[in-house]
Amino acid sequence: MNEMNKRIVVDDMLLTTDAPTTAGSKMLDGYMSLLEAEALTRAKAAEYTIGGKADVGEFSFDLLGETSYRGAIVQNGVLKNASAEIVASGDALAALCLDVNGTPRRAAAQYALVSVKPTYGRVSRYGTIPVACSGETVSVLAKTAGDCRALLDAIAGHDDKDGTSLPEELCNKVSEAVPVRRVALLKNFQADATVTEKIDAAIKEFTTNGIEVVEIDNEIFAAARTAWNVLMCAELCNNVSRYDGVKYGYRAENFSGIDELYTNSRTEAFGELLKTAILFGSETLSTENYMKVYDKCLRTRRVVCEEFAKIFSDFDALLLPACSTMTYTEKAIAENKHFVFEENLYTAPASITGLPAVVAGGVQLVGKAFSENALLDVAKILTKEAN
Amino acid sequence: MRYETVIGLEVHVELATNSKIFCSCSAHSFGADPNSHVCPACCGMPGMLPVVNKRVVDFGMKAGLMLNCDINRTTTFDKKSYYYPDLPAAYQTTQWFAPVAVNGVVEIETSKGKKKVRIKQIHMEEDAGKLVHDIREDTTHVDFNRTSVPLIEIVSQPDLSSAEEVEAYLERLKTLLRYAKVAECEMAHGTMRCDVNLSVRPEGSDKLGVRAEMKNMNSIEAIKRAIEYETARHIDAIENGTEVLRQETRRWDDIKGKSYAMRTKETAGDYRYFPDPNVMPVVIDDAWFNEIKSSLPEFPEVKRARYTEEYALSDYDAEQLTKSIALCECFEGAFEVTKNAKDSANWILSEVMTILNARKMTYDQLTLDGRALGTLILLVTGGKVGRANAKKILAAMFDDPTIEPEKYAEENGFVMSNDTGKAEAVIKAVIAADPKSVADFKGGKEKALMALFGKCMKELKGNCDPQTLRKLLIDEINKA
Numbered sequence: 108m109n110e111m112n113k114r115i116v117v118d119d120m121l122l123t124t125d126a127p128t129t130a131g132s133k134m135l136d137g138y139m140s141l142l143e144a145e146a147l148t149r150a151k152a153a154e155y156t157i158g159g160k161a162d163v164g165e166f167s168f169d170l171l172g173e174t175s176y177r178g179a180i181v182q183n184g185v186l187k188n189a190s191a192e193i194v195a196s197g198d199a200l201a202a203l204c205l206d207v208n209g210t211p212r213r214a215a216a217q218y219a220l221v222s223v224k225p226t227y228g229r230v231s232r233y234g235t236i237p238v239a240c241s242g243e244t245v246s247v248l249a250k251t252a253g254d255c256r257a258l259l260d261a262i263a264g265h266d267d268k269d270g271t272s273l274p275e276e277l278c279n280k281v282s283e284a285v286p287v288r289r290v291a292l293l294k295n296f297q298a299d300a301t302v303t304e305k306i307d308a309a310i311k312e313f314t315t316n317g318i319e320v321v322e323i324d325n326e327i328f329a330a331a332r333t334a335w336n337v338l339m340c341a342e343l344c345n346n347v348s349r350y351d352g353v354k355y356g357y358r359a360e361n362f363s364g365i366d367e368l369y370t371n372s373r374t375e376a377f378g379e380l381l382k383t384a385i386l387f388g389s390e391t392l393s394t395e396n397y398m399k400v401y402d403k404c405l406r407t408r409r410v411v412c413e414e415f416a417k418i419f420s421d422f423d424a425l426l427l428p429a430c431s432t433m434t435y436t437e438k439a440i441a442e443n444k445h446f447v448f449e450e451n452l453y454t455a456p457a458s459i460t461g462l463p464a465v466v467a468g469g470v471q472l473v474g475k476a477f478s479e480n481a482l483l484d485v486a487k488i489l490t491k492e493a494n
Numbered sequence: 495m496r497y498e499t500v501i502g503l504e505v506h507v508e509l510a511t512n513s514k515i516f517c518s519c520s521a522h523s524f525g526a527d528p529n530s531h532v533c534p535a536c537c538g539m540p541g542m543l544p545v546v547n548k549r550v551v552d553f554g555m556k557a558g559l560m561l562n563c564d565i566n567r568t569t570t571f572d573k574k575s576y577y578y579p580d581l582p583a584a585y586q587t588t589q590w591f592a593p594v595a596v597n598g599v600v601e602i603e604t605s606k607g608k609k610k611v612r613i614k615q616i617h618m619e620e621d622a623g624k625l626v627h628d629i630r631e632d633t634t635h636v637d638f639n640r641t642s643v644p645l646i647e648i649v650s651q652p653d654l655s656s657a658e659e660v661e662a663y664l665e666r667l668k669t670l671l672r673y674a675k676v677a678e679c680e681m682a683h684g685t686m687r688c689d690v691n692l693s694v695r696p697e698g699s700d701k702l703g704v705r706a707e708m709k710n711m712n713s714i715e716a717i718k719r720a721i722e723y724e725t726a727r728h729i730d731a732i733e734n735g736t737e738v739l740r741q742e743t744r745r746w747d748d749i750k751g752k753s754y755a756m757r758t759k760e761t762a763g764d765y766r767y768f769p770d771p772n773v774m775p776v777v778i779d780d781a782w783f784n785e786i787k788s789s790l791p792e793f794p795e796v797k798r799a800r801y802t803e804e805y806a807l808s809d810y811d812a813e814q815l816t817k818s819i820a821l822c823e824c825f826e827g828a829f830e831v832t833k834n835a836k837d838s839a840n841w842i843l844s845e846v847m848t849i850l851n852a853r854k855m856t857y858d859q860l861t862l863d864g865r866a867l868g869t870l871i872l873l874v875t876g877g878k879v880g881r882a883n884a885k886k887i888l889a890a891m892f893d894d895p896t897i898e899p900e901k902y903a904e905e906n907g908f909v910m911s912n913d914t915g916k917a918e919a920v921i922k923a924v925i926a927a928d929p930k931s932v933a934d935f936k937g938g939k940e941k942a943l944m945a946l947f948g949k950c951m952k953e954l955k956g957n958c959d960p961q962t963l964r965k966l967l968i969d970e971i972n973k974a
Binding site: 142241271346348351 | 542584
């Protein structure tokens, strides 16, 4: 493979030592890290070259990156995603992203790309800007399932520097995954025609290729979203507390005393959606709310995991959308600023459980732990790749 | 009315591990340049992940077992959020939901007899950094060397009722934790810190009074003064209505001898504890638990009883030796070689102690190898080295732990000679040179003999058995 064919782009949630890492926030404008993300180091070791960095929304929990302090990328009133633009244009073979709240999966669906979010713990999170640590994973975005697989293989594996990193023998369990033969389809999901069209097409392709698709009903998904929003915002609130204007990053010019230094720096540097998430997360962790809200969501996470275990006792994968529509308009998010907390209905199940998910052909497949290679294999039917 | 003071303690102890709790930075930075023992992880930089130092859990378990606690076989770490410039990530990783040890008990002894103090829990956590205020420049500097140094916090039940009991309790903790070699526990070094929760109630009442938590006492003496001051303040408020007592945190000013309110319960921040998703629960399996359990030392009392029974030491000697695990190990090492408990104990309690005192060292700072000491003792009892020279060798062994006593004695001319011919020659020379002393002795002045004896011993560099020398000297004088 020549150099051009192994050029990748890295989203701005992964720390780099030769370029600033900002997490899309004014708070980290110009922040130069002393260390590099492990996933990036491993990609380089596998002879991938780094073409550059792609912008993200502020701490990357928005829809597609529209909350970046550099401004949203909008074309004809439609929201765009930086990593997906670069990969779709052919400027890079693939992108390494941090999937905090489904952004790379939504982007993959809307750009007809492939995204793989591996099993939690299989790729080291060392050197990724922490947001929702209990569910976020480094993921790969590319034009083909084969390219996703190759880059994922290069970055996966145990890392002593990440306490949640799985042992090597577990990481290697992906090679034992059984092929996908039976797929469950979530009934009555809410999505527009642009999405149902993709789902119908996927069902048709699967059926043609001898893969059985069976509709199931499950109430757990709405609860999974609510719980994920609580856990994500609480962890986010805690993780962004370190940006206080004292040690690095943005510092307000005017303040008197340490409390004002904190308050003014954070007030001036943080964007609106982030502030909303901080306030919400902070409330869920208060002594008054902890048991009522946060602890309940931790228990909900366990129930969601159990529900998935039940589904996977019958099926090899779950088919569902990655987004409710194939285009997000600027107008739509202006009308509903908290849209992302509804829209993550489709991405929250894999985020909260740590299960692998693959997006291809505009649809999402969630599988049991360590099934990402099997999911990528079946995704090739949708991308029309030779197996 | 008579009142009683109800006291519970929160004692922070720095664990003596080599590295910090979640990164590989050295945990020992006492006296080091600011920010010379730091890395991106303990500075709270984004993207660094905590990896639990297993030794910290080992030490936490040992501390728990020494204090008769139950060990939580699944122990977890949680985040405690607050803003302060010495806390770089704006959260402290600590144990809130499942601390390593719970439900312990420690027995103390005071002038009023023995008492059991219940331990609520022991949790492991990371220390914060230090702020250094520069008054001349009107600036504050942050030193992160201490950030993430492992601590345990030992939380007692409110079972203490006087400054004397508090002192006995702290001394007991210090002894037990030093026995297990998990901590130095030196208040002057900041490796043991103590917050006092205190309330006052009418004697015999079963209702607790309004509680004050006092911080910033840097010595046992300061703790005692703070308890006395605070008790008096509470009684004054109750009896004379001088002020309304509130549940609050107070700062002790040892120079002024007063406590000042820092924050009340209402103005205290909410720490928003939640499980740290980056630290997996630590599961202590049977093998690990048993490994730690079997590594525990004998308790001081058990050792003391054994020393009087097994080694027939006096109560006094046994008590003195068991004050420090370092003394015990030195003694047991020496005994292994000498098989003589009395000699081994005497050497430690006299000669070793003399050097420790002269060098202003604590018992626990003793690193002398007991087996080497035993060898030295045998050289003396075997008549190979004189006692005065043995003391010189011992001092040298303090400076250089690699010294082998026998070899050192030979190399430095400290070996006693059996060659009486050499001694006789020296005696003859000394007598010839000092006829006055000889005459004095013959005239009945015993002291004159000592002068001659001393001169001879000096010439012989101490390498002659004193009894033999004395006999030879008298014989020679009588001949003359």
